Amino acid sequence: MRPLHLAAGPDDPRRSDVDEWGRSERVRSLARAIYRPVYAKWFRAEWEGMERIPASGGALLVANHAGAVPSDAPVVMHGVEERLGRPVYGLADYFFRTVPVVGTLWSRAGGVPARPDNAYRLLHDQRQLALVFPEGVKGASKPYRERYQLQRFGRGGFVEIAMRAGVPVIPVAIVGSEETMPVLCQAPGIARALGLPYFPVTANMVLMGPLGLFVPFPAKFRLRVLEPFVFDVPPDRDRYPKSRVMEEAERIRSTLQGAISDMLADRRSIWFG
Template structure:
């Protein structure tokens, strides 16, 4: 947290809204949009929850396999409380009463071109809804504005990405042309808004196996996040202020 907080407070100047929608105790699943070429949005969301929630709650992020295969990053992710993005880990955390963060767009979200910014990608197969239903945990939609512009992705060197074994190799106005300097993110102004929770504890146990219900709830969460993104963009005065 101490390493991330200067970026959160001084660099991205994150404004947080709707923190009261995160429960004071018990398990909850926070579902957010994903963007920015590098997954800094999840880390800023983690600081936002801890530093703004009146009970100082910790957010445990579900991260992709690739995160735990990278040296150094793997160790840092585990020390920060993150775990593998799988249903078993998510369910165990929720049943222990923890806050769990998930970004269902995955690499499709953070690796999308700049021309598609703030347009939500497909939310996988709705596995996060099934996990919430099995544990009776509320789903809290979260919309993040500002992350899309930190590394405007204008191209993707797909052949190089395949050689390196990574989902994409971004080309931005500064990377790789400026070398290490191109890795510095642009100092955009961020807003993170937590929406009203969607309860799941009123459904019967077999609801987690109902594909139509999972589709409808997934679509509800996605639409709520997208609607809030558009609203925040209309309210935004500038990308940087």
């Protein structure tokens, strides 16, 4: 069910290419042009197994989340869109929407509030690629000493959505993200005062002051796409057995954790990989 802009006569009244999610390919390609040096020169992102992400059809990408202001989402979205030439919608906390300017840019760049109905519509009805971090805020806000330790995968909602939409879950293990913005401690008082989901004090802030919010350290990014998880359950059910859902979520989590540990064991340097 792609957006239709017909019936308005021969000349299309649309003036922008913003789709019903608020994403604009024009804005996205501009963002990619700006981000290209960051991706290639700063993070020097390298992928393994990108061919496991399908060139068409719906799939849910699932990755580990890290760094106070996470760079993992833009890196994954940039890399996949450049290679496959198809949009990736980033599912994230609705909080972004409430911030002026940021919310609009986030939405134009492919951000979508993480809700089961949004995810289902994207994956099932429109056969799109969506990226989700099942750890959510817990992943991005965890202190540096817990780096690369996967947090709880929510309540397994992402597995249920993939089952309902009949799409595979494709785990992406990311190494390097934790070192881009190490979280030293939390400042819950500031978070409350500003109405933010969390307010971490990062090493970047200690070194650079407020600029540290925007400048990540140039850690080397390695990304490994793992074997897709395909669930042999009928799609479009209202409910799936909670035991099965939790089992699959746990399986995906431990596979992802295993891949991360494997990649960490191979990594000689944080900065050079």
